Amino acid sequence: MLNEQDLKGIFVPVVTPLLESGDLDLASWEPYLGKLLEDGVSGIVVNGTTGESPTVTLDELAALTTAAKSVCRKAERPVIVGTGTNDTASTVRKTAFAGEHGADAALVVVPYYSRPSQEGIIAHYKQAARTGLPIIAYEVPSRTGIRLAPDTVRTILEIDGVIGLKDSSGGIDLMTELARSGSHKPVLCGEDAYFHAMLSTGAAGGMLASANIRTSSFIEIYEQFGQGQLEASRRSFGALLPLIRLLFQESNPAPLKWLLARQGRIQSDELRLPLTPISNELREQLASWI
Numbered sequence: 557m558l559n560e561q562d563l564k565g566i567f568v569p570v571v572t573p574l575l576e577s578g579d580l581d582l583a584s585w586e587p588y589l590g591k592l593l594e595d596g597v598s599g600i601v602v603n604g605t606t607g608e609s610p611t612v613t614l615d616e617l618a619a620l621t622t623a624a625k626s627v628c629r630k631a632e633r634p635v636i637v638g639t640g641t642n643d644t645a646s647t648v649r650k651t652a653f654a655g656e657h658g659a660d661a662a663l664v665v666v667p668y669y670s671r672p673s674q675e676g677i678i679a680h681y682k683q684a685a686r687t688g689l690p691i692i693a694y695e696v697p698s699r700t701g702i703r704l705a706p707d708t709v710r711t712i713l714e715i716d717g718v719i720g721l722k723d724s725s726g727g728i729d730l731m732t733e734l735a736r737s738g739s740h741k742p743v744l745c746g747e748d749a750y751f752h753a754m755l756s757t758g759a760a761g762g763m764l765a766s767a768n769i770r771t772s773s774f775i776e777i778y779e780q781f782g783q784g785q786l787e788a789s790r791r792s793f794g795a796l797l798p799l800i801r802l803l804f805q806e807s808n809p810a811p812l813k814w815l816l817a818r819q820g821r822i823q824s825d826e827l828r829l830p831l832t833p834i835s836n837e838l839r840e841q842l843a844s845w846i
């Protein structure tokens with residue numbers, strides 16, 4: 557299982573590869589993950605936003621997690637599984653299910669759509685943590701429709717079994733506030749364009765969809781920063797920013813899937829509705845990153 561000391565470095569949320577038929581492309585799955593692990597990522601995130609989690613069935617989640625675990629075990633790296641929903645009971649069941657299939661930790665998004673109170677959100681995380689699988693809370697107001705108060709984040713991070721936070725709050729305010737108040741659990745940047753800024757304010761690393769592409773460069777930026785080579789890490793990050801902007805110009809993971817398919821790492825850029833393929837204009841812009 558993953559512990560908070562090891563929640564650092566570059567974690568890669570992976571896509572769910574699909575065939576044109578819409579079925580899972582399991583033939584690509586192991587080599588796709590294997591390459592990321594070979595490049596030196598700290599861990600793999602299955603069924604995150606990038607994995608199109610709203611459309612993945614439980615049977616598919618079991619197959620993806622089991623196979624990911626077998627690849628990650630060989631590389632001695634953790635597999636984190638997205639299990640958050642907007643229903644606490646389902647989240648608890650899904651988290652336990654992921655644990656039974658080999659997950660080392662669960663990524664649990666703030667419950668979306670229902671707009672619960674901050675107390676309700678804290679209670680949600682307490683119940684998820686009772687499953688015994690380490691929990692990484694995931695704050696992403698642009699997707700959930702609700703923003704956590706810094707005090708709520710601190711309270712969630714104090715729950716036994718919550719090992720850290722993925723911060724996609726869209727800026728450095730939350731990170732700065734947590735650092736100021738001496739919060740000791742690790743925070744990973746989940747907002748790719750803010751990766752360097754969040755390292756500067758104390759993030760322990762990133763959980764970055766863009767690190768599917770140019771993986772080694774993201775790892776290099778993290779390492780350069782850790783070694784105090786600030787100017788070099790800033791320059792390296794600047795070189796990746798145009799890629800990051802393109803990957804999020806249309807809904808993630810559509811641009812990423814297109815690039816991975818063009819690189820031959822997955823068989824197709826197939827998405828499940830309501831996500832749709834990227835525009836021709838974006839294809840032209842992304843082509844130089846193949």
Ligand SMILES: O=C(O)C1=N[C@H](C(=O)O)C[C@H](O)C1
Pocket residue numbers: 569570601604605606607696699724746747748763764765766808
């Ligand atoms: O899959 C994830 O988890 C991530 N989701 C974010 C999003 O699409 O909003 C982006 C981040 O890089 C990873």
